[in-house]
Amino acid sequence: xxxxxxxxxxxxxxxxxxxxxxxxxxxxxxxxxxxxxxxxxxxxxxxxxxxxxxxxxxxxxxxxxxxxxxxxxxxxxxxxxxxxxxxxxxxxxxxxxxxxxxxxxxxxxxxxxxxxxxxxxxxxxxxxxxxxxxxxxxxxxxxxxxxxxxxxxxxxxxxxxxxxxxxxxxxxxxxxxxxxxxxxxxxxxxxxxxxxxxxxxxxxxxxxxxxxxxxxxxxxxxxxxxxxxxxxxxxxxxxxxxxxxxxxxxxxxxxxxxxxxxxxxxxxxxxxxxxxxxxxxxxxxxxxxxxxxxxxxxxxxxxxxxxxxxxxxxxxxxxxxxxxxxxxxxxxxxxxxxxxxxxxxxxxxxxxxxxxxxxxxxxxxxxxxxxxxxxxxxxxxxxxxxxxxxxxxxxxxxxxxxxxxxxxxxxxxxxxxxxxxxxxxxxxxxxxxxxxxxxxxxxxxxxxxxxxxxxxxxxxxxxxxxxxxxxxxx
Amino acid sequence: xxxxxxxxxxxxxxxxxxxxxxxxxxxxxxxxxxxxxxxxxxxxxxxxxxxxxxxxxxxxxxxxxxxxxxxxxxxxxxxxxxxxxxxxxxxxxxxxxxxxxxxxxxxxxxxxxxxxxxxxxxxxxxxxxxxxxxxxxxxxxxxxxxxxxxxxxxxxxxxxxxxxxxxxxxxxxxxxxxxxxxxxxxxxxxxxxxxxxxxxxxxxxxxxxxxxxxxxxxxxxxxxxxxxxxxxxxxxxxxxxxxxxxxxxxxxxxxxxxxxxxxxxxxxxxxxxxxxxxxxxxxxxxxxxxxxxxxxxxxxxxxxxxxxxxxxxxxxxxxxxxxxxxxxxxxxxxxxxxxxxxxxxxxxxxxxxxxxxxxxxxxxxxxxxxxxxxxxxxxxxxxxxxxxxxxxxxxxxxxxxxxxxxxxxxxxxxxxxxxxxxxxxx
Numbered sequence: 010x011x012x013x014x015x016x017x018x019x020x021x022x023x024x025x026x027x028x029x030x031x032x033x034x035x036x037x038x039x040x041x042x043x044x045x046x047x048x049x050x051x052x053x054x055x056x057x058x059x060x061x062x063x064x065x066x067x068x069x070x071x072x073x074x075x076x077x078x079x080x081x082x083x084x085x086x087x088x089x090x091x092x093x094x095x096x097x098x099x100x101x102x103x104x105x106x107x108x109x110x111x112x113x114x115x116x117x118x119x120x121x122x123x124x125x126x127x128x129x130x131x132x133x134x135x136x137x138x139x140x141x142x143x144x145x146x147x148x149x150x151x152x153x154x155x156x157x158x159x160x161x162x163x164x165x166x167x168x169x170x171x172x173x174x175x176x177x178x179x180x181x182x183x184x185x186x187x188x189x190x191x192x193x194x195x196x197x198x199x200x201x202x203x204x205x206x207x208x209x210x211x212x213x214x215x216x217x218x219x220x221x222x223x224x225x226x227x228x229x230x231x232x233x234x235x236x237x238x239x240x241x242x243x244x245x246x247x248x249x250x251x252x253x254x255x256x257x258x259x260x261x262x263x264x265x266x267x268x269x270x271x272x273x274x275x276x277x278x279x280x281x282x283x284x285x286x287x288x289x290x291x292x293x294x295x296x297x298x299x300x301x302x303x304x305x306x307x308x309x310x311x312x313x314x315x316x317x318x319x320x321x322x323x324x325x326x327x328x329x330x331x332x333x334x335x336x337x338x339x340x341x342x343x344x345x346x347x348x349x350x351x352x353x354x355x356x357x358x359x360x361x362x363x364x365x366x367x368x369x370x371x372x373x374x375x376x377x378x379x380x381x382x383x384x385x386x387x388x389x390x391x392x393x394x395x396x397x398x399x400x401x402x403x404x405x406x407x408x409x410x411x412x413x414x415x416x417x418x419x420x421x422x423x424x425x426x427x428x429x430x431x432x433x434x435x436x437x438x439x440x441x442x443x444x445x446x447x448x449x450x451x452x453x454x455x456x457x458x459x460x461x462x463x464x465x466x467x468x469x470x471x472x473x474x475x476x477x478x479x480x481x482x483x
Numbered sequence: 484x485x486x487x488x489x490x491x492x493x494x495x496x497x498x499x500x501x502x503x504x505x506x507x508x509x510x511x512x513x514x515x516x517x518x519x520x521x522x523x524x525x526x527x528x529x530x531x532x533x534x535x536x537x538x539x540x541x542x543x544x545x546x547x548x549x550x551x552x553x554x555x556x557x558x559x560x561x562x563x564x565x566x567x568x569x570x571x572x573x574x575x576x577x578x579x580x581x582x583x584x585x586x587x588x589x590x591x592x593x594x595x596x597x598x599x600x601x602x603x604x605x606x607x608x609x610x611x612x613x614x615x616x617x618x619x620x621x622x623x624x625x626x627x628x629x630x631x632x633x634x635x636x637x638x639x640x641x642x643x644x645x646x647x648x649x650x651x652x653x654x655x656x657x658x659x660x661x662x663x664x665x666x667x668x669x670x671x672x673x674x675x676x677x678x679x680x681x682x683x684x685x686x687x688x689x690x691x692x693x694x695x696x697x698x699x700x701x702x703x704x705x706x707x708x709x710x711x712x713x714x715x716x717x718x719x720x721x722x723x724x725x726x727x728x729x730x731x732x733x734x735x736x737x738x739x740x741x742x743x744x745x746x747x748x749x750x751x752x753x754x755x756x757x758x759x760x761x762x763x764x765x766x767x768x769x770x771x772x773x774x775x776x777x778x779x780x781x782x783x784x785x786x787x788x789x790x791x792x793x794x795x796x797x798x799x800x801x802x803x804x805x806x807x808x809x810x811x812x813x814x815x816x817x818x819x820x821x822x823x824x825x826x827x828x829x830x831x832x833x834x835x836x837x838x839x840x841x842x843x844x845x846x847x848x849x850x851x852x853x854x855x856x857x858x859x860x861x862x863x864x865x866x867x868x869x870x871x872x873x874x875x876x877x878x879x880x881x882x883x884x885x886x887x888x889x890x891x892x893x894x895x896x897x898x899x900x901x902x903x904x905x906x907x908x909x
Contacts, residue, residue, distance in 0.1 A: 133773040133774050133775050134774050134775055134776050134777060134779075135775050135776065136776065164773055164774055165773055168772060168773060220575075220576065224576060325889070325892050326892050326895075326904075328896065329896065329900075343805060343807075343808065344804075344805065345611075345804060345805075345885070346572075346573060346574070346608070346804040347573075347574050347575060347804060348573060348574065348575040348576065348577070349573050349575070349576065349577045352573055353888055354885070355885045355886075355888050355889045356885065356889075357889050357893075361889075361892065361893070361896070364896075365896060376773055376775075377770050377771070377772075377773070380770075380772075381770075381815065384811065384815075384865045387865045387866050388811075388865045388866070390866070391865065391866035391867075391868070395868065396889060396893065397893075442865070442866055443864060443865070443866070444811060444814030444815060444817070444818060444863055444864050444865050445814065445817060445818045445863075445864075446818070447818060472774065473774065473780070476774075476780045476781065477780075477781075478725065478750055478753060478780045478781025479781055480752075480772070480780070480781030480782055480783035481772050481781075481782070481783045481784065
């Protein structure tokens, strides 16, 4: 958890020197500080156990580099060691013991970050017993956490890795108005969610506009209309404000030397309060322009920030307003028409949002699409160019790395090839804006997580072990 | 539908503004999809809406309007191998979807349904698809509780008279999901199918309305099954698991006259030689590489390449709203070993051959409908695109509802914002 970003967090207590011990990850979820007796809540009860694959100091030479932050370097070099990018440029110093990879004719980019995936919660095989993405028992369920559904043996993680995806956000589905917390994972498939959990990434919270919630709940007590949807979010945030105030009062009273009783925890309201506190980032499934505008009014009404609209098929209509409100749009290149709220989808959505100066992101929401997000960006880039929106490939790569990293609150750690960032690096067989190009090597924190030519460096999920048909699971 | 004169569109490259009876597409790299193969710097001659001739070089005989295709790639119009084009506008919760059938009492098995009655050439999907090069499509019911998905049609995408061939094929699901709908087991599914086909085959004629009939098939379904049995209507069997595909091949042996096409076929790569021997063509989604069910374990992006190498005819393109992405799918198959020429065939001549309409669409063969696409470059590259599409020898209007929405909002964003958007005409 990003405690430094707190305003009046439930976890506020953790910033106070007296109760620091209550914030250590080994503590019980709710704990009483032994000295002061003040009740605090552990914001990180399922801590990351991620460990990077061991890497060696590596330098890739003679490559075309798109640094993910908008810069292109011809005949470039990138050197990484100790899990971090050490240097990027045309001529850089590197130690003689570094492994040198001649990248002649190849391209290097930062790893792709997909901020909309359901891998693990809607895994392959797509069967009822493994479908754990939508808690559709009531419309507001912020207290459920996607991480508690993630099945790490989903073969989709490994396939996404082969497509250069190094970091991904796993979201609950969109059946509910508030679907629950999301989780950011490092794409190194392992035994448990915790083994993949991105250390110190903030939590997200999934919300959904439009058709899905009203379809799911229309005959189950509501909401059955869009106005019913909005009532649902507003009531939830109102309740969260009250809950937030209760805890604030408890804290104030305690600090004033009174002897207050801590409020009863409510897991749903706790997540919503985390949003109001600025600790949890809002990711909202929303297709239609008019609904997004209403949601941005609502975010002002309750004083929180929407990080990104997801799918955002009509963002091109309100790109100016998205920029004003500093809200990203996570989009497909060309999906449209499968439902009414996707009917106005156009191929130029991504470049038009980008051209307006708003934050554009290429997302997948698909176990197949996530394997070729570079091609999705390529299509959007090319479609924009045809429509007179000129931008460089280097800039377009920000849709795949820097911008999704920002939307997830991890841009200080990954999302570009800059000195000191995590060494999440993809070596492509050629120009990644070509259909024919493949990811040859994928490094995460400097460790070789995938190698196209070496099965030893390709993950195989337990589900695929020992099956008669091996196919891609070598 | 909107078919404008070439001259109105591309007056710079064209010499006369008259209706193009004779048109030459000049100087492109031409994929003929005939014995002529791929010819660099070739010219496609079109007369009266039909392919007249492909000539090498750029020496155009007199009397032809010319469209400059130098430096471009020219292919036949693409053939959407399995779609529901014309049968659906918005899939979910938005009114009648003709691509979905349940509870129609006239049929017991779904064989009788006929989508040629349901086609809407004014669907916005038509323009969206054809401006990206998809000029022909196999279209049929995508969702039904019945065994058969009705009789599908081959259509010209967006043409006023769309039917190239009605009642051209029929889809039969024999995968796990079909078993689920047939008592929950393949043990019931295949016996059911066997009984249905056996009944149709032993009847010398379909019982007329004045005679009692208590058979398994309905009167409406029987003639269709007889047509399938005679090999006059391709039977597209949807199966993924190896054992199911082997059952399809065994079925084909029992009914050798039936013209079987395999569809889905995630594990087909495991029996590629057998499919080649039995001369069964396959429609695949080459991106499918996940064990999405127990039937798809071992699904691989090399499926198309392995089948092609074994000599199996492969078609690519199973989508509706985004059938235009078939080129990207085929490109990914190429990235996984499918030869480029086979990939182009999988989008054009192969599906045309599978559905028995090769003489009319899917290639630049002499006498075929002049559906031609001029591409900015390699059609399989995601950054290239169809620059101009011709249908029956006429340049089509290269706009769609999508391009008009784009243009309206680009105008809005370039304006001072004072005019409400609904007054901005694209």
